[in-house]
Amino acid sequence: MTEPRPIILTCGEPAGVGPELAAKALAAGVPFVYLGDPRHLPAGTRWAEVATPLETVGPGILPVLRHDFAGVAVPGRPDPANAAGVIAVIARAVELALSGAAAGICTLPISKEALKKGAGFAFPGHTEYLAHLAGDVPVAMMLASTNVEPPCRVVPATIHIALSEVPRALTPALLEQAIRITEAAMRRDFGLARPRLAVAGLNPHAGENGVMGDDEMRWIAPLVARLRAEGLELTGPLPADTMFHPAARARYDAAICAYHDQALIPIKTLDFAGGVNVTLGLPFVRTSPDHGTAFDIAGQGKADAASVIAALRMAWDMALRRQGGIRA
Ligand SMILES: NC(=O)C1=CN([C@@H]2O[C@H](COP(=O)(O)OP(=O)(O)OC[C@H]3O[C@@H](n4cnc5c(N)ncnc54)[C@H](O)[C@@H]3O)[C@@H](O)[C@H]2O)C=CC1
Numbered sequence: 001m002t003e004p005r006p007i008i009l010t011c012g013e014p015a016g017v018g019p020e021l022a023a024k025a026l027a028a029g030v031p032f033v034y035l036g037d038p039r040h041l042p043a044g045t046r047w048a049e050v051a052t053p054l055e056t057v058g059p060g061i062l063p064v065l066r067h068d069f070a071g072v073a074v075p076g077r078p079d080p081a082n083a084a085g086v087i088a089v090i091a092r093a094v095e096l097a098l099s100g101a102a103a104g105i106c107t108l109p110i111s112k113e114a115l116k117k118g119a120g121f122a123f124p125g126h127t128e129y130l131a132h133l134a135g136d137v138p139v140a141m142m143l144a145s146t147n148v149e150p151p152c153r154v155v156p157a158t159i160h161i162a163l164s165e166v167p168r169a170l171t172p173a174l175l176e177q178a179i180r181i182t183e184a185a186m187r188r189d190f191g192l193a194r195p196r197l198a199v200a201g202l203n204p205h206a207g208e209n210g211v212m213g214d215d216e217m218r219w220i221a222p223l224v225a226r227l228r229a230e231g232l233e234l235t236g237p238l239p240a241d242t243m244f245h246p247a248a249r250a251r252y253d254a255a256i257c258a259y260h261d262q263a264l265i266p267i268k269t270l271d272f273a274g275g276v277n278v279t280l281g282l283p284f285v286r287t288s289p290d291h292g293t294a295f296d297i298a299g300q301g302k303a304d305a306a307s308v309i310a311a312l313r314m315a316w317d318m319a320l321r322r323q324g325g326i327r328a
Pocket residue numbers: 017108109110111112113114126277288289290291292293294295296297302303304305307
């Protein structure tokens with residue numbers, strides 16, 4: 001088996017904590033190349049430009065695939081002129097991954113607001129943009145802990161939409177798609193031969209037999225029953241408030257949730273430092289730290305690199321697994 005190509009670490013919003021985290025991410029100990037504008041790296045960063053992802057640099061030096069931006073970056077103050085560069089870097093990383101020049105991508109955080117206001121970005125986040133770049137493939141967003149046992153892995157079936165839109169958007173077809181994508185990815189990328197999935201209800205107490213909403217009785221339970229009959233290891237719909245304590249998590253490998261905060265509050269509470277965001281269903285590996293741009297601390301050297309380090313390691317493990325081996 002030959003080792004996969006390096007991971008591409010995209011710079012994300014240059015006024016956020018991304019550039020300073022890139023400089024700290026060498027501690028991950030896996031091969032990666034930073035794609036961004038070296039002017040945005042903190043002063044004192046030891047970096048060297050590479051022409052291709054395969055070119056190597058000395059130990060302790062950050063390899064940089066140069067992508068020139070419109071301007072410099074002021075920490076905490078995103079510049080609309082740089083928004084197009086942020087978007088172009090993501091697209092360039094995807095091209096490298098799809099061409100086989102890179103083993104996958106790990107994305108540093110973007111500001112959804114800055115991209116929308118600065119460049120009219122039409123996507124609510126990386127997840128949706130990556131799905132588009134990959135040919136409008138169906139994907140699911142999973143956040144996975146790396147520091148807690150049993151692990152906390154969550155997949156919101158609806159992603160970046162207003163809470164008021166969730167009941168309409170959460171259809172049987174969408175929930176089934178999230179379940180199937182997660183089941184396949186747990187086998188392919190996480191090495192679980194028979195993944196156990198738990199499905200959360202939408203309503204308090206999973207509706208309590210129709211007393212607090214009937215979505216569970218009307219269609220979620222029948223969907224779970226149909227997929228179980230097909231052979232999937234599914235439980236639910238479960239009351240979301242009691243499915244994340246350790247004994248409950250021990251009974252499943254990933255939770256399929258109804259909406260963003262139902263899924264992300266437990267993981268970010270249990271393991272904010274070690275949480276990793278993974279896009280499931282793409283034809284290439286994509287991970288990301290679980291946090292955002294952290295404008296409030298950008299440029300102050302305070303940002304914790306644990307999540308990006310975990311994300312790079314997870315991307316590398318996934319790339320090796322797809323190639324038939326796993327990291328020693
Ligand atoms: N994958 C991505 O590109 C993501 C992007 N975002 C974007 O980030 C922006 C800010 O979002 P927020 O909700 O404020 O979340 P945030 O994660 O940026 O910040 C929340 C809190 O956590 C702290 N924090 C975040 N990362 C940290 C780190 N590495 N070390 C130490 N403290 C850290 C921040 O200082 C802040 O107090 C938004 O524009 C959002 O769209 C948010 C999540 C993921």
